[in-house]
């Protein structure tokens with residue numbers, strides 16, 4: 036029933052107005068799945084390769100589609116993804132492009148779910164997936180590679196850890212986003228938005244901490260449950276390998292690795308941060324380990340560019356204690372199978388997993404289902420903006436259907 040009978044690929048727009056790959060997968064019994072690849076701006080050095088969409092589509096049509104049509108079953112995700120890997124033949128999807136691979140992989144999962152008549156999260160997670168729902172991490176202020184003339188730290192993320200349900204959590208993040216706007220207006224600071232819909236004012240990080248801290252407290256008082264916040268430092272983007280320093284350009288501050296470790300540990304302490312992603316350079320496992328040791332269980336220290344959803348890099352990190360959590364982005368590695376394997380390895384070693392969007396997104400909501408299916412504690416998918424609310428609203432629907 037789930038035998039794949041057609042795979043169609045096309046270029047569609049992403050949220051930045053760039054082209055990306057969309058895939059349709061059709062099965063023998065009429066099952067249908069459609070998915071689109073997201074795209075990063077602050078990409079990790081070790082990510083799978085995203086090819087220009089036109090080239091990725093042509094390569095996938097030549098090498099992957101003939102091996103799938105009439106051969107593979109959409110209900111067997113591991114088989115579909117193994118065929119994608121074999122058709123590509125490289126270890127980083129540089130032939131068919133990780134963008135073609137991930138779009139086909141996710142579309143096949145949806146087609147498989149469609150045939151079964153099950154929601155995607157249940158198809159992926161099975162009947163014993165548990166009853167938890169992820170807490171959304173919502174980007175409310177940001178800069179780095181996502182906006183010019185804004186904060187050095189890439190993302191300030193609201194984390195409604197005490198929310199009684201998904202719906203309240205999603206609305207709390209939107210309220211923090213709105214409160215930040217009011218506080219900026221009070222200070223007379225004009226602001227546009229960055230790629231992920233976060234406010235991107237021309238302020239230094241210190242001011243951003245003050246504003247986000249205040250916004251979180253205001254909304255916490257309003258809603259009556261605990262809201263904390265976290266960061267994606269995206270430190271690889273500010274690391275200068277020649278001088279071995281982290282360059283905070285808007286503040287005119289340069290920190291060496293030890294100073295960076297102290298700085299982040301102090302921030303965790305001062306602001307009671309619940310989550311810090313990529314606080315150090317993507318090649319510096321040892322510095323990551325040092326910080327993780329200092330912070331201990333006070334906050335999640337999460338590897339994004341460090342691990343790139345790659346089990347080999349995660350295994351290396353586990354060996355040295357480089358973090359206590361991993362960001363999961365299916366397009367960083369190319370297939371859902373690889374993303375599941377990374378989560379499984381993380382869980383087996385006491386690491387938490389956080390499923391994440393990219394800065395360039397589409398209306399595709401697969402990651403909402405992936406996060407629920409795998410029972411992860413957090414999903415990072417913005418606070419506002421259509422391509423972000425596509426996932427947040429899907430989470431609300433999933434919770435509504437499942438309870």
Ligand SMILES: O=C(O)[C@@H](CO)OP(=O)(O)O
Pocket residue numbers: 074075076077078079180190231267269339391392393394395
């Ligand atoms: O660094 C990140 O975590 C992501 C998403 O927030 O950004 P990008 O997609 O640009 O890599």
Ligand SMILES: [Mg+2]
Pocket residue numbers: 267269312313339340
């Ligand atoms: Mg990141």
